[in-house]
Amino acid sequence: MNKSSNRKQDALNYHSNGRPGKIQVVPTKPTNSQRDLTLAYSPGVAEPCLRIAENVEDVYKYTAKSNLVAVISNGTAVLGLGNIGPEASKPVMEGKGLLFKIYADIDVFDLEVNTQNVDEFVNIVKALEPTFGGVNLEDISAPTCFEIERRLKAEMNIPVMHDDQHGTAIISGAALMNACEIQGKKLDKIKMVVNGAGAAAVSCTKMYLSLGVKKENVVMFDINGVLTPQRDDLDELRMQFATQRTDVTTLADAMKGADVFVGLSAGNVVTADMVVSMAKNPIIFAMANPEPEINYDVAKAARKDIIMATGRSDFPNQVNNVLGFPYIFRGALDVRATAINEEMKIAAVKAIAEMAKKPVPEAVNLAYNITNLKFGRDYIIPKPMDQRLITEVSSAVARAAIESGVARKVITDWNAYHEELLSRLGNNNKLLRDMTNKAKQEPKRIVFAEADTYKILRAAQIVKDEGVATPILLGDVERIKKIMRENELDLGDVQIIDPKLETERRQEFAEYFFKKRQRRGITLYEAEKLMTDRNYYGACMVQFGEADALISGLTKNYATTVKPALQIIGTEEGVNRVAGMYLMITEKGPVFFGDTTINVNPTAQELVDITVLMERSIAQLNIKPRIAVLSYSNFGSNEGEIPEKTREAVRILHEKYPDMIVDGEMQANFALNPRLLAENFEFSTLNGKPANTLIFPTLESGNIAYKLLQEIGGAEAVGPILLGMKKPVHVLQLGSSVREIVNMVTIAVIDAQVKCAQSADQSKKRRSK
Ligand SMILES: NC(=O)C1=CN([C@@H]2O[C@H](COP(=O)(O)OP(=O)(O)OC[C@H]3O[C@@H](n4cnc5c(N)ncnc54)[C@H](OP(=O)(O)O)[C@@H]3O)[C@@H](O)[C@H]2O)C=CC1
Ligand SMILES: CC(=O)C(=O)O
Numbered sequence: 058m059n060k061s062s063n064r065k066q067d068a069l070n071y072h073s074n075g076r077p078g079k080i081q082v083v084p085t086k087p088t089n090s091q092r093d094l095t096l097a098y099s100p101g102v103a104e105p106c107l108r109i110a111e112n113v114e115d116v117y118k119y120t121a122k123s124n125l126v127a128v129i130s131n132g133t134a135v136l137g138l139g140n141i142g143p144e145a146s147k148p149v150m151e152g153k154g155l156l157f158k159i160y161a162d163i164d165v166f167d168l169e170v171n172t173q174n175v176d177e178f179v180n181i182v183k184a185l186e187p188t189f190g191g192v193n194l195e196d197i198s199a200p201t202c203f204e205i206e207r208r209l210k211a212e213m214n215i216p217v218m219h220d221d222q223h224g225t226a227i228i229s230g231a232a233l234m235n236a237c238e239i240q241g242k243k244l245d246k247i248k249m250v251v252n253g254a255g256a257a258a259v260s261c262t263k264m265y266l267s268l269g270v271k272k273e274n275v276v277m278f279d280i281n282g283v284l285t286p287q288r289d290d291l292d293e294l295r296m297q298f299a300t301q302r303t304d305v306t307t308l309a310d311a312m313k314g315a316d317v318f319v320g321l322s323a324g325n326v327v328t329a330d331m332v333v334s335m336a337k338n339p340i341i342f343a344m345a346n347p348e349p350e351i352n353y354d355v356a357k358a359a360r361k362d363i364i365m366a367t368g369r370s371d372f373p374n375q376v377n378n379v380l381g382f383p384y385i386f387r388g389a390l391d392v393r394a395t396a397i398n399e400e401m402k403i404a405a406v407k408a409i410a411e412m413a414k415k416p417v418p419e420a421v422n423l424a425y426n427i428t429n430l431k432f433g434r435d436y437i438i439p440k441p442m443d444q445r446l447i448t449e450v451s452s453a454v455a456r457a458a459i460e461s462g463v464a465r466k467v468i469t470d471w472n473a474y475h476e477e478l479l480s481r482l483g484n485n486n487k488l489l490r491d492m493t494n495k496a497k498q499e500p501k502r503i504v505f506a507e508a509d510t511y512k513i514l515r516a517a518q519i520v521k522d523e524g525v526a527t528p529i530l531l532g533d534v535e536r537i538k539k540i541m542r543e544n545e546l547d548l549g550d551v552q553i554i555d556p557k558l559e560t561e562r563r564q565e566f567a568e569y570f571f572k573k574r575q576r577r578g579i580t581l582y583e584a585e586k587l588m589t590d591r592n593y594y595g596a597c598m599v600q601f602g603e604a605d606a607l608i609s610g611l612t613k614n615y616a617t618t619v620k621p622a623l624q625i626i627g628t629e630e631g632v633n634r635v636a637g638m639y640l641m642i643t644e645k646g647p648v649f650f651g652d653t654t655i656n657v658n659p660t661a662q663e664l665v666d667i668t669v670l671m672e673r674s675i676a677q678l679n680i681k682p683r684i685a686v687l688s689y690s691n692f693g694s695n696e697g698e699i700p701e702k703t704r705e706a707v708r709i710l711h712e713k714y715p716d717m718i719v720d721g722e723m724q725a726n727f728a729l730n731p732r733l734l735a736e737n738f739e740f741s742t743l744n745g746k747p748a749n750t751l752i753f754p755t756l757e758s759g760n761i762a763y764k765l766l767q768e769i770g771g772a773e774a775v776g777p778i779l780l781g782m783k784k785p786v787h788v789l790q791l792g793s794s795v796r797e798i799v800n801m802v803t804i805a806v807i808d809a810q811v812k813c814a815q816s817a818d819q820s821k822k823r824r825s826k
């Protein structure tokens with residue numbers, strides 16, 4: 058089998074394997090007991106029925122209507138496959154349902170209707186209004202789609218949108234604005250060829266006119282050729298796009314000197330020669346599905362100065378309504394809009410266009426296996442997997458609905474709405490977002506000891522772009538610049554320091570280090586040599602106030618990295634040990650694990666020290682720590698070294714820190730399950746809520762536990778956060794990902810903010826004495 062037939066077979070298998078099709082219905086309420094079923098169905102279900110009968114608006118309160126959209130087609134214009142009938146359209150409609158769900162958490166019933174009669178179609182859809190919060194019309198051919206949509210919008214009181222018309226117009230409108238900006242073209246000057254005069258083409262062209270394109274600069278084609286006033290087969294709608302030009306008969310004529318080609322017709326109708334004949338810096342949106350009007354590679358090979366986009370996901374610049382419909386309906390449903398109006402559409406266009414100009418989150422690069430997406434010829438609009446779409450586009454649409462008076466519900470707390478939108482995607486990393494926001498309030502200078510690696514440079518670019526930190530890069534200047542060039546990283550006027558070239562500074566640092574360690578076996582000669590090591594040099598920069606925090610460890614083992622920092626910076630006053638803590642982002646919320654990195658087999662007193670360090674550091678994140686000291690025993694149920702030392706640690710903690718919420722020794726399930734704890738150990742001071750901080754009896758148990766949770770439990774691990782240092786130093790795990798490095802920088806910035814504030818406080822106190 059060749060590659061293409063392989064792919065076709067893969068697509069068939071994808072749909073037929075296991076449960077056929079792509080979607081299913083999932084209950085949202087418990088169904089475990091007889092009681093649950095009594096409430097879910099008869100007799101319990103009668104209660105919400107009666108409430109709704111009394112007040113029909115209560116249907117939004119007691120049923121799934123508010124989040125349910127109908128994707129309806131009659132199969133007359135299925136992608137570019139033509140009128141293949143309602144059954145054959147079902148895979149596409151299920152596909153739209155799947156996209157609604159994964160991108161915007163909207164539930165969909167796909168309805169394939171067996172009629173091509175406008176009245177019948179309209180009557181069916183209208184009769185479904187009680188069921189749905191919105192109607193997405195799909196793949197209905199022109200011209201009937203216009204009449205159907207017009208009537209349904211007028212006669213229904215829920216949002217109705219024909220996605221092929223308006224979804225496509227919104228996305229391609231945003232893409233056109235950005236493509237023109239990149240190619241240096243003005244919308245009111247561009248010469249445009251539109252191939253196709255159907256649902257999508259007519260609506261898209263109307264949108265382009267509203268964005269500034271001049272009607273006299275548009276030439277449109279249908280299957281019978283160019284639209285001219287002389288044609289007697291055109292309805293009123295198409296006639297408005299008839300060209301006055303007399304020099305155009307074929308598509309090839311129209312393409313000569315054109316700035317933009319918009320294809321919403323059928324596959325492979327544009328040739329490379331036509332592309333060659335276009336104006337300088339041409340723009341091609343070949344949006345027919347599944348085969349674009351011209352193959353991506355053919356068009357790119359024809360012109361170096363081209364911006365090329367298709368409707369497909371396997372090439373750069375996917376101009377496809379998938380970027381719009383999930384978020385447009387999300388915003389409309391959330392304010393219970395009665396319609397999707399022009400204001401809402403324009404708001405979506407602007408939101409999408411603007412998003413493409415902002416720095417791309419690392420998760421998007423990773424999702425597409427691209428190193429550095431940025432606004433330009435190969436990135437004119439956001440990628441569908443960009444989770445910012447839901448916050449940016451849905452809130453723009455919801456806001457426009459409220460401002461234009463079609464909303465029946467008003468949003469006042471937009472931050473809370475953002476959080477709600479993100480949590481719909483299972484993206485409940487609120488703590489991480491809060492931490493990023495805190496870091497951004499007072500960015501700090503972070504020195505990266507291993508700046509000659511792509512991952513560090515990428516992370517440095519992200520934290521710089523996001524305003525979290527000002528990076529300082531240590532390493533060979535030429536090597537660092539080469540990696541930046543090769544990966545198109547742009548860190549502006551970032552400070553790059555090669556310690557090997559900094560003779561004077563190295564000398565000063567060496568003298569300082571020698572003074573500190575001369576009675577511990579270090580000679581001045583050795584100190585001078587050590588300062589060429591970037592971990593020593595970086596630690597000295599922090600110690601001398603030339604940077605606020607040091608990040609290292611990506612390429613070396615933990616002990617080698619942490620040693621220079623301990624020798625040069627040392628531990629906080631009154632603290633005689635350091636410890637490592639992980640923040641685990643779990644489905645049930647954040648949980649802190651310690652010690653996972655430094656103390657191999659801590660004594661009872663050492664466990665107390667670790668607990669105190671963790672408690673303080675967690676409190677700095679505005680979280681009240683609820684601490685469980687873990688063992689394999691519960692409150693004396695077992696004897697042995699581990700239960701005894703953990704029990705002793707809790708005794709000391711209760712005695713010395715009466716305000717700390719801490720208990721143990723206990724097993725991990727009791728720590729995390731309040732019901733279990735209350736049923737068996739009612740006296741526990743931890744009762745009420747699960748612990749959010751777990752103290753492990755040994756390094757081995759803590760380290761194994763966090764790695765298991767990360768791998769099997771799917772938790773995100775942020776750390777190890779080094780606790781107890783006088784100044785912020787954070788050591789990465791060998792081989793950390795870019796995202797993990799960015800998270801560590803965020804932690805380091807917050808750490809630096811706290812430590813700077815503390816030292817300012819201390820100096821003030823000293824001055825006032
Ligand atoms: N990327 C995206 O997001 C989207 C892409 N599309 C794609 O756009 C295309 C059209 O969809 P839609 O508007 O819904 O369908 P319609 O059936 O409403 O319109 C199709 C139009 O294309 C014209 N056409 C067909 N073949 C040719 C040809 N060889 N040369 C010139 N014109 C031709 C038809 O002409 P006539 O009127 O004479 O029959 C008709 O005007 C499909 O390929 C679809 O997949 C659609 C929506 C979104
Ligand atoms: C993308 C889409 O809706 C279409 O091709 O019809």
Ligand SMILES: [Mg+2]
Pocket residue numbers: 136195196220221
């Ligand atoms: Mg479609």
